[in-house]
Amino acid sequence: MPGFSHVVEEHAPQSFRLDLYVSKHLNIISRSQIKARNVKALLNGKQVKFSHIVKKGDHLELNWEDLPPLDIIPQDIPLDIIYEDQRCIVINKAQGMVVHPGAGNRQGTLANALYFKMLERNSKTFIDNSNTDNRLTERPGIVHRLDKDTSGVMIAAYDDEAHAFLSGQFKARLTSKTYIAIVCGVPKEERGRIETFISRDPGDRKRFKVSANGRNAVTFYKTINKWQNHSLLLLHPRTGRTHQLRVHLKHIGCPILGDPVYGRSDRQFQGAALMLHSKSLSIVIPGETGQSVFSAPVPERFRTIINKLNGKENNDK
Numbered sequence: 598m599p600g601f602s603h604v605v606e607e608h609a610p611q612s613f614r615l616d617l618y619v620s621k622h623l624n625i626i627s628r629s630q631i632k633a634r635n636v637k638a639l640l641n642g643k644q645v646k647f648s649h650i651v652k653k654g655d656h657l658e659l660n661w662e663d664l665p666p667l668d669i670i671p672q673d674i675p676l677d678i679i680y681e682d683q684r685c686i687v688i689n690k691a692q693g694m695v696v697h698p699g700a701g702n703r704q705g706t707l708a709n710a711l712y713f714k715m716l717e718r719n720s721k722t723f724i725d726n727s728n729t730d731n732r733l734t735e736r737p738g739i740v741h742r743l744d745k746d747t748s749g750v751m752i753a754a755y756d757d758e759a760h761a762f763l764s765g766q767f768k769a770r771l772t773s774k775t776y777i778a779i780v781c782g783v784p785k786e787e788r789g790r791i792e793t794f795i796s797r798d799p800g801d802r803k804r805f806k807v808s809a810n811g812r813n814a815v816t817f818y819k820t821i822n823k824w825q826n827h828s829l830l831l832l833h834p835r836t837g838r839t840h841q842l843r844v845h846l847k848h849i850g851c852p853i854l855g856d857p858v859y860g861r862s863d864r865q866f867q868g869a870a871l872m873l874h875s876k877s878l879s880i881v882i883p884g885e886t887g888q889s890v891f892s893a894p895v896p897e898r899f900r901t902i903i904n905k906l907n908g909k910e911n912n913d914k
Contacts, residue, residue: 616647629757674710684759684883689893749875773879779872780851
C-alpha cells in the first residue's frame with residue numbers, strides 16, 4: 598500500500614479541511630479518488646476523517662490502495678474536439694472509431710486516445726514528479742457510448758467526479774440527444790413515438806430485438822425529407838438502450854441505410870456506411886448550472902447520399 602508523509606507548512610491556509618488541503622493545496626489526489634482509492638489519513642499519529650481541520654505543524658500521513666493495472670494503451674490519436682476544459686471533453690466521433698477496447702479492438706479506440714491525453718496533461722501527480730510511480734492519475738471516463746459506425750457528439754470525463762456528475766444526468770434522463778438518420782422507406786406517419794421493450798436476441802448475443810419483455814425504450818422521430826424509397830429523419834431517444842435507434846427503426850419498417858446488422862439490401866446505395874449521426878447533445882458540464890448544447894456538423898457521407906437522392910450528384914456540395 599503506497600504512502601505519503603508530510604508536515605503541514607507554515608504558509609498553509611488557516612482552517613483547511615483535510616480533503617481540500619490534500620486535493621487543492623498539495624494537489625496530490627482529487628476528492629473523488631480519496632474514496633475510490635480508500636485513502637486513510639493519520640494526523641499526528643491518529644486516524645482522522647477527511648472532514649477534519651488541519652493546522653500548521655500537523656504531521657500528515659496518507660496511505661491508499663493500488664489501482665489494478667489499466668489495460669489500456671495510451672495512443673496519440675487525433676480527435677475532432679468540439680469543447681474541452683480541465684474536467685471534460687466533447688468530441689465529434691469519427692465513424693469507424695470504437696469507443697472502448699474489447700476483443701479484437703485493443704488499440705485505436707477513443708479510450709486509448711483519452712488515456713494518452715490524460716497522461717499528456719499530467720494533471721494528477723504527486724509533488725515528487727521525479728518518481729513516476731507516485732501518481733494518482735484519474736482514468737478516462739466514458740460517460741456514454743456510440744456504436745462503432747455511428748458518428749457525432751460524445752462527451753467524456755477527465756476525472757471521477759466529472760464522470761459521476763455527467764453520468765448521473767444520463768441516468769436521470771436530464772440530457773437531450775438528437776440524431777439524424779437516412780432510412781430505407783418512408784414512415785407511415787411524418788412524426789411519431791416508438792415505445793417498445795428491447796431485449797438481447799437469444800439467437801445472436803450481439804443483436805437486440807423488440808420483445809414482449811426486456812427494457813423499456815422510447816424514441817421520438819420526425820421526417821425532415823423524403824424521397825421515393827428513402828427518408829431523412831430527426832431522432833430524439835428518450836432512453837438509451839443498446840442499439841435502440843437501429844432496432845426501433847427496423848421495427849417500424851424503415852431500417853437505417855447501411856446498417857449491417859438490422860438493415861436490408863439497398864440496390865441504389867450498395868455498400869453504404871451506416872447513416873446514423875449524433876447531431877447534438879444538451880447537458881450541464883461540471884462547474885456550470887445551465888445546460889450547454891454541443892453540435893456536430895452533418896457528415897460528408899450524408900451530403901453525398903442526399904445529393905444523389907436529389908439528383909445533384911455532380912453539383913457542388
